[in-house]
Amino acid sequence: MADTETNQGKQKEAAVEDEDYMGDLSKFITTEPSQPSKPKKLAPQTLTNSSQQPSKKKPKFQTWQQQKERKQQEEDARTLENIQSAIPQSNIGFKLLKQMGYTPGKGLGKEGSMGREEPIGLEIRRSRAGIGREDPAKERVKREKYREEWKKKTEEVMLEDFGVRQKLQWKSKRVVINYHKAKAALDQLENREPVIEPEKDEDDEGGDEEEVEEIITEELKAMLGKHASLPSIFPSICGCKIVRMT
Numbered sequence: 001m002a003d004t005e006t007n008q009g010k011q012k013e014a015a016v017e018d019e020d021y022m023g024d025l026s027k028f029i030t031t032e033p034s035q036p037s038k039p040k041k042l043a044p045q046t047l048t049n050s051s052q053q054p055s056k057k058k059p060k061f062q063t064w065q066q067q068k069e070r071k072q073q074e075e076d077a078r079t080l081e082n083i084q085s086a087i088p089q090s091n092i093g094f095k096l097l098k099q100m101g102y103t104p105g106k107g108l109g110k111e112g113s114m115g116r117e118e119p120i121g122l123e124i125r126r127s128r129a130g131i132g133r134e135d136p137a138k139e140r141v142k143r144e145k146y147r148e149e150w151k152k153k154t155e156e157v158m159l160e161d162f163g164v165r166q167k168l169q170w171k172s173k174r175v176v177i178n179y180h181k182a183k184a185a186l187d188q189l190e191n192r193e194p195v196i197e198p199e200k201d202e203d204d205e206g207g208d209e210e211e212v213e214e215i216i217t218e219e220l221k222a223m224l225g226k227h228a229s230l231p232s233i234f235p236s237i238c239g240c241k242i243v244r245m246t
Contacts, residue, residue, distance in 0.1 A: 072126055076124045076126075079122070079124065080122075080124070083122050105117075
């Protein structure tokens with residue numbers, strides 16, 4: 001019995017030592033957290049790769065369209081340049097026209113003056129619009145140009161109207177002022193005698209009252225005589241000094 005107990009005690013001690021030994025090893029294991037760090041580094045790479053892949057596909061699609069449009073524009077420019085250039089006399093079609101009686105610089109037909117002198121213009125159409133319709137880009141440019149011209153015209157008309165209105169206001173003000181002056185002069189001529197102020201020497205200092213000159217020409221008198229029946233509604237204004245005689 002004692003042997004069995006001693007054997008069991010030794011086994012327990014060995015188990016405890018084994019547990020302690022494994023516990024000590026767990027302290028020294030530092031390479032394990034570095035292993036899961038590798039997939040962590042790879043994860044963002046996969047994300048970046050996945051994010052870069054669609055970005056690579058998109059510009060390919062866009063650049064393909066841009067390249068196609070650029071090629072079409074270049075082809076159109078070449079064809080238009082070739083059309084604008086004169087046809088050489090070595091051309092077969094030009095030789096046939098000469099054989100049929102065409103002379104360069106003259107119109108088609110027997111007389112040469114009534115026929116067409118220039119070739120029919122060529123219009124390149126890349127869109128699916130009808131024959132009577134223009135290119136959408138050209139139509140947009142025309143609309144914008146028309147709007148700009150319309151805005152300029154409206155601004156010019158508004159400026160002209162403003163100037164005319166300002167002139168009319170100024171003229172109406174002048175008419176009112178002249179009317180007041182004429183009315184005051186008419187009242188003075190009809191009912192009252194002009195006040196003659198005594199002459200003052202140059203050395204004498206002027207008083208507080210301002211000197212007012214009354215100038216009434218013969219034309220003004222004749223004009224005022226026609227309107228002598230006007231009622232005295234408006235008061236006198238500057239330019240004529242009226243003294244009420246009691």
